[in-house]
Amino acid sequence: MTTYYSEYSKVYVSVDCIIFGFDEGHLRVLIGKRQMDPGRGEWSLYGGFVGANESIDDAASRTLFELTGLRNLYMRQVGAFGNIDRDPGERVISVAYYALINVKDYDDNLRREHGVEWVNIKQLPPMYSDHRDMIRKARRMMREKIKSEPISFRLLPSLFTLTQLQRLYEAVNGEEVDKRNFRKRVKEMEFIEKTELIDKTGSKRGAYLYRFNSNTYDEDPIFKL
Amino acid sequence: MTTYYSEYSKVYVSVDCIIFGFDEGHLRVLIGKRQMDPGRGEWSLYGGFVGANESIDDAASRTLFELTGLRNLYMRQVGAFGNIDRDPGERVISVAYYALINVKDYDDNLRREHGVEWVNIKQLPPMYSDHRDMIRKARRMMREKIKSEPISFRLLPSLFTLTQLQRLYEAVNGEEVDKRNFRKRVKEMEFIEKTELIDKTGSKRGAYLYRFNSNTYDEDPIFKL
DNA sequence: TCAAAAGTGTTAGATTTACACCCATGA
DNA sequence: TCATGGGTGTAAATCTAACACTTTTGA
Numbered sequence: 056m057t058t059y060y061s062e063y064s065k066v067y068v069s070v071d072c073i074i075f076g077f078d079e080g081h082l083r084v085l086i087g088k089r090q091m092d093p094g095r096g097e098w099s100l101y102g103g104f105v106g107a108n109e110s111i112d113d114a115a116s117r118t119l120f121e122l123t124g125l126r127n128l129y130m131r132q133v134g135a136f137g138n139i140d141r142d143p144g145e146r147v148i149s150v151a152y153y154a155l156i157n158v159k160d161y162d163d164n165l166r167r168e169h170g171v172e173w174v175n176i177k178q179l180p181p182m183y184s185d186h187r188d189m190i191r192k193a194r195r196m197m198r199e200k201i202k203s204e205p206i207s208f209r210l211l212p213s214l215f216t217l218t219q220l221q222r223l224y225e226a227v228n229g230e231e232v233d234k235r236n237f238r239k240r241v242k243e244m245e246f247i248e249k250t251e252l253i254d255k256t257g258s259k260r261g262a263y264l265y266r267f268n269s270n271t272y273d274e275d276p277i278f279k280l
Numbered sequence: 281m282t283t284y285y286s287e288y289s290k291v292y293v294s295v296d297c298i299i300f301g302f303d304e305g306h307l308r309v310l311i312g313k314r315q316m317d318p319g320r321g322e323w324s325l326y327g328g329f330v331g332a333n334e335s336i337d338d339a340a341s342r343t344l345f346e347l348t349g350l351r352n353l354y355m356r357q358v359g360a361f362g363n364i365d366r367d368p369g370e371r372v373i374s375v376a377y378y379a380l381i382n383v384k385d386y387d388d389n390l391r392r393e394h395g396v397e398w399v400n401i402k403q404l405p406p407m408y409s410d411h412r413d414m415i416r417k418a419r420r421m422m423r424e425k426i427k428s429e430p431i432s433f434r435l436l437p438s439l440f441t442l443t444q445l446q447r448l449y450e451a452v453n454g455e456e457v458d459k460r461n462f463r464k465r466v467k468e469m470e471f472i473e474k475t476e477l478i479d480k481t482g483s484k485r486g487a488y489l490y491r492f493n494s495n496t497y498d499e500d501p502i503f504k505l
Numbered sequence: 506t507c508a509a510a511a512g513t514g515t516t517a518g519a520t521t522t523a524c525a526c527c528c529a530t531g532a
Numbered sequence: 533t534c535a536t537g538g539g540t541g542t543a544a545a546t547c548t549a550a551c552a553c554t555t556t557t558g559a
Contacts (some may be wrong), residue, residue, distance in 0.1 A: 483529090485528070486529080486530080
């Protein structure tokens with residue numbers, strides 16, 4: 056092994072996952088009581104260390120898989136958090152990622168085994184280290200992203216009603232919107248298509264189910280530059 | 281020293297700076313030929329390693345100061361780059377930051393001592409490792425940011441003409457805008473105020489100089505959430 | 506029969522875009 | 533005197549926001 060940079064110090068690098076879900080009309084994050092020292096018992100994001108033979112992105116994917124049993128989740132980097140004393144034990148920098156999952160896709164037994172819970176983002180408890188900051192930043196980024204890319208369907212079942220979609224938008228943006236204006240806008244999005252299926256669980260009358268069609272989605276012009 | 285995480289591997293962490301400037305109507309970045317192995321001679325961002333006793337942000341500030349002699353530059357994190365083989369020597373993850381400086385504030389001798397040049401962002405050469413990716417992402421983030429926060433004045437002298445400001449917007453956004461519409465919009469921004477001073481360097485007739493007034497700038501509502 | 510959610514259009518106001526000419530000056 | 537960049541307003545088009553009633557059905 057060469058040692059080009061041997062005069063500098065090395066540090067541990069971890070990943071922390073902000074996993075967003077949408078349930079019962081609320082945006083939620085998956086957090087648990089920390090099961091290791093330092094900080095045992097404090098509310099914390101789920102995370103892991105970056106191994107010698109994986110990229111940071113890979114470490115995040117792996118960590119998400121460990122926790123949820125799901126692959127190919129929508130995942131974006133939030134940023135690196137590196138205050139000297141952010142970890143009470145040793146110098147550890149952490150790279151945060153947010154991910155979107157459909158709560159129903161997550162096996163509830165697996166969830167309990169990992170000791171994590173879906174907590175309403177508006178009712179977060181005090182948290183370990185800088186995890187609150189990570190969540191706040193992730194939330195801001197996700198809110199911006201959802202404006203320019205159709206990622207909301209990743210928080211919903213593959214078939215969803217317009218009311219569900221609207222509630223999701225409202226939860227993400229923190230304010231209610233007009234039903235008629237909302238539906239007008241949705242109608243103009245070619246990538247959200249109506250099916251002939253009807254959901255009767257949410258109302259007596261029943262509501263049409265919609266689905267996301269990725270074929271009719273042209274990527275955001277932003278990515279062409 | 282405690283050793284909570286001793287079973288995991290440590291890595292080097294560096295910072296890389298994407299320094300944006302605006303000159304002769306073009307958005308530019310400060311890059312130089314790499315003066316160390318591995319990668320000696322390739323075009324590269326200016327960077328440095330994160331020390332044991334500084335946060336990543338502090339390491340970025342320090343690195344920016346080393347290079348430019350300037351403090352309190354506008355600086356934002358771009359993200360962590362951590363592919364396994366991104367550094368041909370050893371495992372190094374790097375956290376990229378972009379900064380905005382007024383080209384005229386940067387002493388040209390200092391610039392030459394560090395062997396860096398202002399390169400038009402539209403004419404970037406092939407670059408070391410993932411530095412092109414860093415620049416691309418930084419540029420995207422900066423373009424988004426400039427829409428919601430008045431940061432453009434950081435790329436200009438403290439007094440500037442409306443034409444300069446317009447050219448800057450055009451360079452950042454990559455498209456020309458209508459002069460009358462642009463000036464109309466600027467007039468509505470309370471934080472850009474007209475002075476009685478006139479700049480005669482850009483035209484025979486002379487143009488009024490404007491300045492940014494931070495007192496009349498209310499922070500973006502985004503930051504209130 | 507009634508409570509609860511689904512579904513549907515129009516209008517006023519605000520914002521955005523397109524567009525062309527005169528001014529002041531130094532060379 | 534003329535070439536160069538500085539400076540100004542209006543009208544059409546588009547987009548956004550506000551707003552209320554009918555439908556269906558299970559309990």
